[in-house]
Amino acid sequence: GAVVSQHPSRVICKSGTSVKIECRSLDFQATTMFWYRQFPKQSLMLMATSNEGSKATYEQGVEKDKFLINHASLTLSTLTVTSAHPEDSSFYICSAPLNFRVGYTFGSGTRLTVV
Amino acid sequence: SQELEQSPQSLIVQEGKNLTINCTSSKTLYGLYWYKQKYGEGLIFLMMLQKGGEEKSHEKITAKLDEKKQQSSLHITASQPSHAGIYLCGASQGAQKLVFGQGTRLTINP
Numbered sequence: 669g670a671v672v673s674q675h676p677s678r679v680i681c682k683s684g685t686s687v688k689i690e691c692r693s694l695d696f697q698a699t700t701m702f703w704y705r706q707f708p709k710q711s712l713m714l715m716a717t718s719n720e721g722s723k724a725t726y727e728q729g730v731e732k733d734k735f736l737i738n739h740a741s742l743t744l745s746t747l748t749v750t751s752a753h754p755e756d757s758s759f760y761i762c763s764a765p766l767n768f769r770v771g772y773t774f775g776s777g778t779r780l781t782v783v
Numbered sequence: 784s785q786e787l788e789q790s791p792q793s794l795i796v797q798e799g800k801n802l803t804i805n806c807t808s809s810k811t812l813y814g815l816y817w818y819k820q821k822y823g824e825g826l827i828f829l830m831m832l833q834k835g836g837e838e839k840s841h842e843k844i845t846a847k848l849d850e851k852k853q854q855s856s857l858h859i860t861a862s863q864p865s866h867a868g869i870y871l872c873g874a875s876q877g878a879q880k881l882v883f884g885q886g887t888r889l890t891i892n893p
Contacts, residue, residue: 768814
């Protein structure tokens, strides 16, 4: 089936550095990719929508200059957390829409820890 | 925007017992998805409901969508430790966006 491969699964970085998270669609083309953030014991909060060939759309309250999203091709979307701070530590997960019946396929997530 | 309210937020049941999780929408649902997640991992698609009154089952899990298409329930029969995790309902919004309820954390005690 359609799979989204997300890397890295875990990353620890120092405050002030940037971290890039990649989501690749395998066996299908993802013109759209959704990026979510999940805090411990909380649900998934939609951060932004990336579209191949155009600018990402950010949800209200999400800093677009801090969370840079690039959808370089039909199989690759990236999220870069710039100048990371400890409060950016979270679980980030991407998702691509498939069809109405199945819905969406999700990456396995990235646990980011900023120290 | 559409809001999804899940209840309960946390549930602890004895192994073998039945349980129900509810998901209520502020707007009519045109596609309601149920997912399971173990925290820190990806989501597993369970079921999708579209029509009012629709009911689907997979193994010991049954999901229903009410006639008004604003409320869905997920029922687990004879719960097992493998059912433990976070259950999320999601609904499609415009531009294919999928928004989630707060999630229900299910713990199964042996």
